[in-house]
Amino acid sequence: xxxxxxxxxxxxxxxxxxxxxxxxxxxxxxxxxxxxxxxxxxxxxxxxxxxxxxxxxxxxxxxxxxxxxxxxxxxxxxxxxxxxxxxxxxxxxxxxxxxxxxxxxxxxxxxxx
Amino acid sequence: xxxxxxxxxxxxxxxxxxxxxxxxxxxxxxxxxxxxxxxxxxxxxxxxxxxxxxxxxxxxxxxxxxxxxxxxxxxxxxxxxxxxxxxxxxxxxxxxxxxxxxxxxxxxxxxxxxxxxxxxxxxxxxxxxxxxxxxxxxxxxxxxxxxxxxxxxxxxxxxxxxxxxxxxxxxxxxxxxxxxxxxxxxxxxxxxxxxxxxxxxxxxxxxxxxxxxxxxxxxxxxxxxx
Numbered sequence: 001x002x003x004x005x006x007x008x009x010x011x012x013x014x015x016x017x018x019x020x021x022x023x024x025x026x027x028x029x030x031x032x033x034x035x036x037x038x039x040x041x042x043x044x045x046x047x048x049x050x051x052x053x054x055x056x057x058x059x060x061x062x063x064x065x066x067x068x069x070x071x072x073x074x075x076x077x078x079x080x081x082x083x084x085x086x087x088x089x090x091x092x093x094x095x096x097x098x099x100x101x102x103x104x105x106x107x108x109x110x111x112x113x
Numbered sequence: 114x115x116x117x118x119x120x121x122x123x124x125x126x127x128x129x130x131x132x133x134x135x136x137x138x139x140x141x142x143x144x145x146x147x148x149x150x151x152x153x154x155x156x157x158x159x160x161x162x163x164x165x166x167x168x169x170x171x172x173x174x175x176x177x178x179x180x181x182x183x184x185x186x187x188x189x190x191x192x193x194x195x196x197x198x199x200x201x202x203x204x205x206x207x208x209x210x211x212x213x214x215x216x217x218x219x220x221x222x223x224x225x226x227x228x229x230x231x232x233x234x235x236x237x238x239x240x241x242x243x244x245x246x247x248x249x250x251x252x253x254x255x256x257x258x259x260x261x262x263x264x265x266x267x268x269x270x271x272x273x274x275x276x277x278x279x280x281x282x283x284x285x286x287x288x289x290x291x292x293x294x295x296x297x298x299x300x301x302x303x304x305x306x307x308x309x310x311x312x313x314x315x316x317x318x319x320x321x322x323x324x325x326x327x328x329x330x331x332x333x334x335x336x337x338x339x
Binding site for chain 1: 167185
């Protein structure tokens, strides 16, 4: 099987998953838009060999897949970084909630647990 | 003055009764609030039995989150002074009045019960000493004021500090960082010599790997002050 067809099929599966989880609203919609665009970009890249080579040429990378790898890894790093920021903010919110619940529970009634 | 003591406790069923009872014995007029940090044992029951008011956290938040709950409670209920005492029985409640006195006389906004201002009977291992020494020098340098016992969890805070800590308090290993955080916000801190007992039960939570994390985390938290 052609490598590009292989990538195309993977991207298509990815798009299907993104659409499914967006439709069921398991994934918050602001993330859905992001993931749907990502899967569309992947499809475009896998269908258009020239485009990839052209972009690699722009930054003087002669081997196009290497360009994709580097971009992909850096992109993944940024994404993980963003996720840890989101997790931290969730953690702070949870801490606040737990403290409030603890105080409310102890002042109303005897706080059975 | 309306004074309360906050005792953060996680799985301290063996010690908490004694800790609360001895505070009550020395200072029956002070409210004792135990923040039960999602313990899996009978901490809550034991604390209540000793006459403490218990805040039962539905999830474990770690030492920082638990102590902060105490400050939040103190702020909501209009306390003038919040005193922090460890739940493992290391701190001697007979020193409470000396800590409160400093705040009452307006000599400082926050008081730290320190093991090292004068020679006390407290002894610790050499590795521990090294860490304590390092932070003492580092914090003294950053704050331009001498601090001897930066890791002590025996503290008293006035309204200004209660307000400050109920908005921000570090999640883990908070003791050292809070000194720098407070000083940088114009809080006056004074150390008062106290006696510390060897822990009466339970194990120290600091393992070699954790102490490496401790050093790195606390140092970078001081360098990167909010």
